[in-house]
Structures are given as C-alpha cells and as structure tokens.
Amino acid sequence: MIGPIIGLFAALLGGAPGRQTPRPVYNGREHELHVELPRLDGAVKVDGRLDEPEWREAALLTGFSQFSPQDGIPADDSTEVLVWYSSTAMYVGIRAFERHGTPHATLAQRDHVLDVDDNVQLYLGTFDDAREAVFLAVNPLGVQVDGTLRETYDAGNAGWSGQATARQAPDLSEDFVFDSRGRLTEWGYEVELRIPFRSLAFQMRSPQRWSFDVVRQVQHSGFEDSWTPARRGSASFLAQSGTLDGIRDVHRGLVLDANPVVTQRTLGAPARDGDPSAGWRYTAERPEVGANVRWRMTNNATIDATVNPDFSQVESDAGQVPTDPRARLFFPEKRPFFLDNLDAFATPNDLVYTRTIQEPVAAVKVTGRFRRLSVALLSAVDDRDVSAEPALGRPAAAPVVNLLRVQRDIGALSRVGVTYTDRVDGRSSNRVADVDGVFAFGQVYAARLQLAGSRTVDTAGAVTAPLWSAGLDRNGARFGMHYELRAMDPDFQTATGFIARPGLATGRLDHRFTWFGAPGAFLESASFEPSVLANWKYDLFVRGRDALEKKLHLVGRYQLRGGWTGSLALLLETFGYDPDPYRSTFVEVTDGARVDTVPFRGRPRLPNRDYVVSLGTPQWKWFTASALYLWGQDDNFDEWASADVRYATFDLLIHPTERLRIAPSGTYARVARQTTGEVVKKQRVYRVKAEYQITQPLFVRVVGEFDGLDRLPLRDDSRTNGPLLFRAPDGTFTRSARTVQRNFRTDVLLAWQPGPGTVFFAGYGASAEPDEGASWRTFFDRRYRQSETFFVKASYLLRL
Numbered sequence: 001m002i003g004p005i006i007g008l009f010a011a012l013l014g015g016a017p018g019r020q021t022p023r024p025v026y027n028g029r030e031h032e033l034h035v036e037l038p039r040l041d042g043a044v045k046v047d048g049r050l051d052e053p054e055w056r057e058a059a060l061l062t063g064f065s066q067f068s069p070q071d072g073i074p075a076d077d078s079t080e081v082l083v084w085y086s087s088t089a090m091y092v093g094i095r096a097f098e099r100h101g102t103p104h105a106t107l108a109q110r111d112h113v114l115d116v117d118d119n120v121q122l123y124l125g126t127f128d129d130a131r132e133a134v135f136l137a138v139n140p141l142g143v144q145v146d147g148t149l150r151e152t153y154d155a156g157n158a159g160w161s162g163q164a165t166a167r168q169a170p171d172l173s174e175d176f177v178f179d180s181r182g183r184l185t186e187w188g189y190e191v192e193l194r195i196p197f198r199s200l201a202f203q204m205r206s207p208q209r210w211s212f213d214v215v216r217q218v219q220h221s222g223f224e225d226s227w228t229p230a231r232r233g234s235a236s237f238l239a240q241s242g243t244l245d246g247i248r249d250v251h252r253g254l255v256l257d258a259n260p261v262v263t264q265r266t267l268g269a270p271a272r273d274g275d276p277s278a279g280w281r282y283t284a285e286r287p288e289v290g291a292n293v294r295w296r297m298t299n300n301a302t303i304d305a306t307v308n309p310d311f312s313q314v315e316s317d318a319g320q321v322p323t324d325p326r327a328r329l330f331f332p333e334k335r336p337f338f339l340d341n342l343d344a345f346a347t348p349n350d351l352v353y354t355r356t357i358q359e360p361v362a363a364v365k366v367t368g369r370f371r372r373l374s375v376a377l378l379s380a381v382d383d384r385d386v387s388a389e390p391a392l393g394r395p396a397a398a399p400v401v402n403l404l405r406v407q408r409d410i411g412a413l414s415r416v417g418v419t420y421t422d423r424v425d426g427r428s429s430n431r432v433a434d435v436d437g438v439f440a441f442g443q444v445y446a447a448r449l450q451l452a453g454s455r456t457v458d459t460a461g462a463v464t465a466p467l468w469s470a471g472l473d474r475n476g477a478r479f480g481m482h483y484e485l486r487a488m489d490p491d492f493q494t495a496t497g498f499i500a501r502p503g504l505a506t507g508r509l510d511h512r513f514t515w516f517g518a519p520g521a522f523l524e525s526a527s528f529e530p531s532v533l534a535n536w537k538y539d540l541f542v543r544g545r546d547a548l549e550k551k552l553h554l555v556g557r558y559q560l561r562g563g564w565t566g567s568l569a570l571l572l573e574t575f576g577y578d579p580d581p582y583r584s585t586f587v588e589v590t591d592g593a594r595v596d597t598v599p600f601r602g603r604p605r606l607p608n609r610d611y612v613v614s615l616g617t618p619q620w621k622w623f624t625a626s627a628l629y630l631w632g633q634d635d636n637f638d639e640w641a642s643a644d645v646r647y648a649t650f651d652l653l654i655h656p657t658e659r660l661r662i663a664p665s666g667t668y669a670r671v672a673r674q675t676t677g678e679v680v681k682k683q684r685v686y687r688v689k690a691e692y693q694i695t696q697p698l699f700v701r702v703v704g705e706f707d708g709l710d711r712l713p714l715r716d717d718s719r720t721n722g723p724l725l726f727r728a729p730d731g732t733f734t735r736s737a738r739t740v741q742r743n744f745r746t747d748v749l750l751a752w753q754p755g756p757g758t759v760f761f762a763g764y765g766a767s768a769e770p771d772e773g774a775s776w777r778t779f780f781d782r783r784y785r786q787s788e789t790f791f792v793k794a795s796y797l798l799r800l
Helices: 002-012 538-542 776-780
Strands: 025-027 034-036 059-062 065-068 079-085 089-097 119-125 132-138 144-150 179-185 188-196 208-218 223-226 242-247 255-272 275-284 288-298 301-307 360-370 373-382 400-410 414-425 428-441 445-458 461-475 479-488 504-516 523-537 549-560 565-576 585-591 594-599 605-616 623-636 641-654 660-673 679-693 698-711 724-727 733-735 739-755 758-768 785-795
Touching: 034 059, 079 208, 089 119, 119 144, 119 188, 132 188, 479 538, 504 538, 523 538, 565 623, 605 641, 623 660
Parallel strands: 025 059, 034 242
Antiparallel strands: 059 079, 065 223, 079 089, 089 188, 119 132, 119 208, 132 144, 179 188, 208 223, 208 242, 255 275, 255 288, 255 785, 288 301, 301 360, 360 373, 373 400, 400 414, 414 428, 428 445, 445 461, 461 479, 479 504, 504 523, 523 549, 549 565, 565 605, 585 594, 585 724, 605 623, 623 641, 641 660, 660 679, 679 698, 698 739, 724 733, 739 758, 758 785
16 A cells, blocks of 8 residues: 555656656765766757756766865855766756856857856866866856866965965866857856767776866855865865766767868068058968868877968967066967967976977877876977078078977876977987976875986087976965975077076075965955075086075965955065176276276176065956056166166956956066166056957957067166177177167957867958157057058868
8 A cells, every 4th residue: 555655656746666766966075076977878959958858867966165265164155067978978067056146257259268257167087097187167158168287286386476376277278179058047057068078088998987076166256166175285186086987888989170271361561661651562472271180099099280280370479578688588379289288298397388389381299198108299390481500501491390298107196207309400409308207295295306408419519418406395275385496507408498597506495374264254365475596507506606696585465355365575685796698798988088898797796675566356247457566676687787676567357248358458667777766768568458259159359559668878877887888799889779669569350260170260460660759549650550461261170
C-alpha cells in the first residue's frame, strides 16, 4: 500500500521512482570539489536560457567563498554553475544572483570587459597538472574573454601604484572558438556556454580528469568569489582547483583551420618630402594575399604556419613617457600569428620578444603537451629590408629566426625549462641558450634559478657572455616576500629578446605585510611594502665594488569598502655617476677669449627623495578612474644634475551606455633645474579612445593621441654651467639646441569580427606635426599633415 502512494506522489511531482535521478550537487564550502561530470547525448541552443531538459541533469556547483579582499568567508552573492558534456563539447550554465541592483554589463569587443563588467571566469586545466589552465570568461551579456594561465609563482610587489594580487593574471593573447550568450534577469544574470573539444588541447587517454575552478567578479563591491575555498596564502592558485572526473570518449574530429587573408593599403604623403603645402600624393599598393593554416595533429600537438602573412596593426602603439631615459621602452606584441600561444615561449628575463621579428615573410610554429613535457618551436624568415648586412658593406640577407622552448614538470608544482634562440643574418649571428627552473615547496614558497649564455658573431669576431639569476618568493596572505639577484655581462646580447638596460647586476628585497579588516569594515585591507633595490655595473659587481644605484621604497596600500583603492609611497634613492652614457658628451668652456671643449664629468652621486600618491575609484556602472602623482627631487639624466620632478598619469573609462566607451588617458613629466627653476624638459602624452559597439561583432573605434616634447639647450648644470656638445663619429661637435616636438595621431577603424580569425577591417590613420604653440585643431590643417594611410583587411576562418 505504501509503495503505490509513494509512486503517486512521485508522479505528481513530475517523475516516477527509478526514472528520475537526483541532480548531483557539489558545494565548494563543504569541500565537495571532485565532480562526476554527467555525459548527455543531447545538444542545446546557446541562447542564454537554461531551459532545456539537459540542464536539469547537469552537475550543480554551489557554495562559493570570497577570495578577495579576504578569503575564508562565504560569498556575499550566490552563484550556481551547471556543467555537463556530450561527445563533442562541454556545456556550462551560470546563474549569478545579484541582490544589490542591476549587474554591470556592456556590449563590448572581445577581451575588453574584465575590468569594467561583472563576469564569471572558468579555469579549465585539461592536463590536470596544477600549472596551467585555459581561461574563459563571460560578462552578463555573454561577451567573451579568453586566454591561458601558466603560473610562475612570482610574489613581487606591484610597484608604486595598484594593488598586489594574490593570484596571477591570465595572458589574454590566445583566442579560443566557443559559443556564449547571456541575459540580465530580475534576480541577476544568466549565461550559457558551449566549449567545443576541437578548440582545446587535452590528454590522450580515457577516462580523463580535468582541473576546474570558477571565479566570479562583482564590480559593485570589488569582491572576487571562487567555487573552491581557495586561500590567498598559497604559491599556486590553480593547485587549489577542483576536478571534473570521468570524462570519456570525447571526439575532436579533424582539426584543420585555414585562414586566408587579403589586405590593401593606400599611402598618402606630401608631394615634396616634409612640405605638405607643396601638394599631396597617394600611392595605392597592390593587394597582398596571405594565409594561415593550423593543423591539430593530435589532441595535444598543433602546427601553425603562415605564408606572406599580414601583420598590420589596426591600432598604433600607445605613446609612452620614459621614467628612466637610459632604459628601452617595451611595446607589447599585437600581431595575430605571434599572439597565438605566445606564453608557451615565455622565459625569465624576456629572452623571447617576438617583435624582434620585424617583417616576416613566412613562419611556422609547433606547440605540444606530452604528459609532463611541453614543447614550443617557432621559425621565421624576415624580409631582406631589415637585414643589417648592408650597413656592414655586405649584400642584404633574409634573416632567419628560431625560437625553441621546452619545459618539464617536476613533482607536484615545480618545473625546469630550456630555451634556445638564434638569429642568423648573413655572416652575422646571435645565439642564446638558457636553462631555468621554478621549484615550489612548503605551499607558499617558490625558488627560481636561471643560467643563460649568448654567442654573437659580427665584424669584430665572436663574443660569448653569461646571464644568471636566482630568486626566492613567499606568497603568504599576511606576509610575502620576493628576493632576487640577477647579473648580466655587458657583452650578453639577445637579438630575439628584450633587455631594458644591459650590463647590469640587480639585487632586490621586497616584503609585504598585510592586515585584513573584519567583513564589512570600511578598511578592508592595508599593506606595508618596504623594498630595497641595488644596481651595479656588472664588472664592478664581480669585483665586489659599490652599487651604482641604491633605492629604498616604502609603499603603503589600502582597499576600502566598495572598491576604492590607493597607495602612498616614499622613494629614497641615490644614483652614482656612470661615465659610459656620456662618452660622446663634452662641455664648452670659455677662458677669457679662448673657447675650449672638455669631456663631460658628472658629480659622483645624486640623492633623490620622491613622494607618490595614487587613487583608484570603484568600478561604477558608468565611470571608472585611476590617477598617480609623483613629486620631489630626482635625476635630470640629460644634464646629470638634481632636479625638481613632477610626474603624473591618469586613466578614465566612461561608458554612458552599454554600447559606448570613452577612455581618456594621459602621462605628464616635468623636470626643472634646481639652480634656476627653469623647466629643462617637459613631455606629455594624451590619448582618447572611443568605441561604439553597433552589434556584438560590429564596432567603430576612434583613437586620437598627442605627443609633445619641449627641452631647453642642455648645459653642465651641476658644475660649470657651460653648454653641452655632442661629438659625432667623424669627430665633429654639435651644440645642444632647443628641442620642440609635436605629433598628433589619429586612427579610425570600422571592424566586423564575429569570431577569432574571421574579420573585416576598414581603417584610416594619419599623423601631423604642427608648429610650436599650435592647438589640436591644426591636425585638420593639411599644411601640417605628414602621412595618411587607408587600409582594408579581410580574413575568414575555415574549419575543415
């Protein structure tokens, strides 16, 4: 009698005993982190509505915990994540409940929503190695962000401004093909994702276990929540992930992507060089046809190739104001072929910098993951136009570049790697070999070692030189540290890497002491970060001599309720005189009627004392801002004298509608002589970027930038006040003169980009160099225009 009654009630509730299986639920706060992933035969329409029957059978992940600003407490907003898979794809559904109002959501282009919108992030470790993961994120409207995370366990501080983070940011250079749709609801937002297995690399076995974690960012509060109860005091964030178990018999099929590309440019320039008033001429270049091909040979190995590639950039590099004119400026890679899987080539001390491949004619790249071994190889042929051989009196050659990076996992979290790079340009060559390793231990510690050598062959013969470094990190929640010692021989060269300042030995000791307020307190966290840094010239370091530069930085950071952040810093420094940069600098001296030139010689040391304040606003719905201001006594490197320095930056993001974004930014630097108060150097870069998203794949972008430099004639300000002269290689002298530079730059782009690889761009770029004192309106005056470019680009991704 009881059995039929139970059956009747079960039927009334929508199912019969034996036919309905209870939904598996995994509560992160209860440490239910090993998910038996359901396999279902159906397929759903990705429309942002989790209303198909398959979602009622998916595994349910709940019980999120706060990770930032403080871990170990229940999340303030509740989140549900549904997961299941078919033979060809993984499906993820998200229900994010928001009781504080409408979530932050804008319609923007790919990879541009993390810092502005509410979002949910997936960390999918398809090799379950606790070292790397595919990173996929979506905002409430389903706008995608993607990339990879390969952890390096570096606990170094965040510099003068910003907040030190407890987890490493992903590299967003790689794009994955997946589907996502989202919608706002009365209770928050709902997002649906389909991740094809053909878009992923994974293990060659069945069944498989993948590591998995979910992070939710809530912009109104500045909180981060994670499904796993992850702790900030850990060397690795990925090692604390949960798992997706029992993944069987997944099919990728043939993965062969062909991506033909067609580009055409029309260049405009003054008919007479440097004189726009003499008329204007346009030259239409012949259309260029190229192609990229990707063949995923196995689940875990891929070959990419390109012939006559188009690497045109659709947006010029943002201008920079150097804080140290002795250091080279770093510009990030933007070219699609090199961006793909770029972090697989990452090495300590930037021994791989793909922008050194300037005008590639063809290239091939092989990447693979084999059990505990990963391999990345890139070979490219550069154009003869960039050959350095003609400058040496020899015929131009087509430079050939090879980059090889191999890494081997050791133990639970450690790894060792080797790198080999070369660039062969006719009879000249540069080769670099490296071995490095990172060794994690004790949950919060990581040790880092590197030894590299270079061999350079040029007209002077063959030269070999070493580079080595060692470091120790502790990434605790309340106490962290970063110790590092690095030394680079002045003859160490890398034609395929980036070295900001060669020939230095650097030692640094960074510490971080953090205090956390009670949940809901006005002061959520505060930290004190003392840092000691010393730079030696390499030859002086190996002889045990005094450091050239000594720095003590005292930085305090804070985070307030609601997402306010800021920092205060005191920078105490002393810089020793290095004669090498001034070997061609002389001083004109007058003794009565006699004029002579003598070598420039600076004071032995210059003391510095700077103050820094920075502030960051919350991620408000329509506005976000951050600013930094530095003032005090610092170096005037051009004249090697103490100076009164002002340095400021600001970044704004204004999004008055969900489709429009306006991003003004600026950098200002001013150096004034302490002896007279004259402003000897002033440089500023102001930039405005405006984007309007017409539809999800279609947008318009306009960028305008002003770069201005004013510098007085230089003199020996700290000693004789004589004017400075510069000696040319032929022995002639040139007196320092006043420098005035003005440049206006604009870029306009109409773009249709429905997915990775398929694009249509129509763009215009121009630059103008107006006279001193001219306003921004002169950009529209053709008399000052120096160049114009019209271009179109079309490519289509064929998935065979």
